[in-house]
Amino acid sequence: MALGASRRLQDGVVAVETMTRFALAVLALASGVYTYLGARTILDGSPTAVFFAAIIYSVSVSVGIYAFWSYMARFYPHITSRTGRTAMLAVMAAGAAMIMAMSSWLNAAALAGSSAVEQHLSETVEAYTADLDRAHQNAIAAQSLLPDIQRAGERFSQLAGVERQSGSLTGTTGSGSVVQLLTQMSAQMKSLEGNINGSREQVADLFEQGQKRLEAMRGLVSAPGDIGPRADQFSTEAVALTGVVSSLSQTSIAPSIRRAADDLAIGFIAPVPDGAAPDLVNRQNQVMETVKASVSAQSKALAKAADEILSRPTVGERRFVPLSPAGAVLEYAGDFIPAWAGAISIDLLPGVMVFILAVVHGAIRRQEDPLPFAERITAAELLQALEVQRAVSASGMSVEQATAAMEKPETSQEDARLAELKADEVKADEVKADENTNIRSLDPKTRRDRSHEDR
Incomplete structure (x- = not known):
């Protein structure tokens, strides 16, 4: 029975020998084709030079793969010593690593290179979107101070009107030094309010430009056709969007508000009391001190709010880095595991056949060794x-x-x-x-x- 099984295994090895060679040739050819497609994406030069360089490289890869696995299939199954097997396994591991280094990653680039570049463009769009939103938020953050500035300006204006009509502050009607001071503070607040409103229109215009750039970039990511021209146009849009983001970062009115808040306290100039009576002069001085304290408090509040806005992290300048299909496949390898698995399997599948032959030859030796010579x-x-x-x-x-x-x-x-x-x-x-x-x-x-x- 053992002799019959051994004979059938030997017949099977002989029967699949041609098929084994054919399979090795087909797998080596397929790997060479995909290597050629991947190599063309990373070579520079004239079309003719790129064509011949890719052809020569892919042919070399195909011949190397076929020769290596042919040697392994021919010799490894017949080595019986532990030292020899260990040495051959080390050689096989080294050869597999070399094949992956010279072929598998290019195969992956051919299989999923365009998708990897699109993935790179998509993530770049998301990053630019976040930059634009953050720059816009920083630019309009100062506008949150507008209600406080408006209330302060209206309060100074109302006090000036009341003092002018009824003299509720000094007890004397008319446009004296107190009315003049209150009107001056109201005018400063109105000026600061105008600056904030002016920056709002500029920020809105820049943000709209950025949105249009982002829309064009998203369209390029999902558009059909070759990825190369789309990536070039995407790079142009990215450069323009970078300029928009930089302009938004420089449009923030927060630094101007911070300086204006300092000027309110430091540049406070009280007019000379113009009252005829000493008592009126004394009342005017008291009102001016009160106005000065109110301006100082308003200045501190504005300065604190401006400092909070200025303490926000600024938007750094982002540079778009174009990637070739091969580089994108390496950069986003975790997102394209099936493509990598196929690219590696097409190169290392012959190793499975080598191990099958080794197992079969080992079974033949085990079945024949115990038999006497007359039965073998x-x-x-x-x-x-x-x-x-x-x-x-x-x-x-x-x-x-x-x-x-x-x-x-x-x-x-x-x-x-x-x-x-x-x-x-x-x-x-x-x-x-x-x-x-x-x-x-x-x-x-x-x-x-x-x-x-x-x-």
């Missing part, structure tokens, strides 16, 4: 052994000489013929000797009886 010898080997035995008996040659003569028929045909002729002569002599012996052994009576019978 084939009919052809038995006939060859008989011929060696005849040659040894007939010519007196040693077993080694007879075996060498049988293994080298082209160089020993004449010797074999001479041995056969000599063996025939020996047999003829033996026959004649036997006949003479038989004749002499007959007695005279028997010969007379035979003569009588003949007569």
Whole structure:
């Protein structure tokens, strides 16, 4: 039973040998094709130079892959020692690493290079969107101070009007030094309010430009066609959007508000009391001190709010870095695991066939080793052994000489013929000797009886 199973395994190995070579050739060719497509995406130069360079490289890869796995399939299954197996496994690992280095990543670039570049463009759009939103928020953050500035300006204006009409602050109506001071503070607040409103329109216009750039970039990411021209146009839009973001960062009115808040307190100039009576002058001074304290408090509040806005992280300048399909596949390898698996499998699949052959040959050796020689010898080997035995008996040659003569028929045909002729002569002599012996052994009576019978 063991001999039959071993024979069937040997027949199977012989039957799949052609298929194994064909599979190795097809896999090597497929890897070469995808390597060619991937190599073209990273080569620079004229179209002719790129074509021939990619062809030469891909052919070299195909030949190398076919030769390497052919050697492994031919030798590895027949190595039985532990040291030899370990050395061959080390060689196989080194060869597989080299194949992945020179072919697999280019295969992945051919399979998923365009998708990887689109992934890069998509993530770049998201990053630019975040930059634009942050720059816009920083630019309009100062506008949150507008209600406070408006209320302060209205309060100063109302106090000036009340003082002018009823003298509620100093007890004396008219446009004196107090009314003049309140009107001055109201005018400063109105000026600051105008600056904020003016920046609002500029920020809105810049933000709208940025939105249009982002819309164009998103369209390029999802548009059909070759990824190369789309990536070039995307780069142009990215540069323009970078300028918009920088302009938004410089449009913030917060620094101006911070300076204006300092000017309110530092640049406060109270007019000289113009009252005729000492009592009126005293009241005017008291009101001016109150106004000064109110302006100082307003200045501190504005400065604190402006500092909070200025403490926000600024938007750094972002540079768009174009990536080739091969570079994008390496950069976003985690997002394209199926493509990488296919690219690597097409190069390393022959290793599975090598291990299958190793397992089969190991099974054949295990089934044949326990059998005695008489059960393992084939009919052809038995006939060859008989011929060696005849040659040894007939010519007196040693077993080694007879075996060498049988293994080298082209160089020993004449010797074999001479041995056969000599063996025939020996047999003829033996026959004649036997006949003479038989004749002499007959007695005279028997010969007379035979003569009588003949007569």
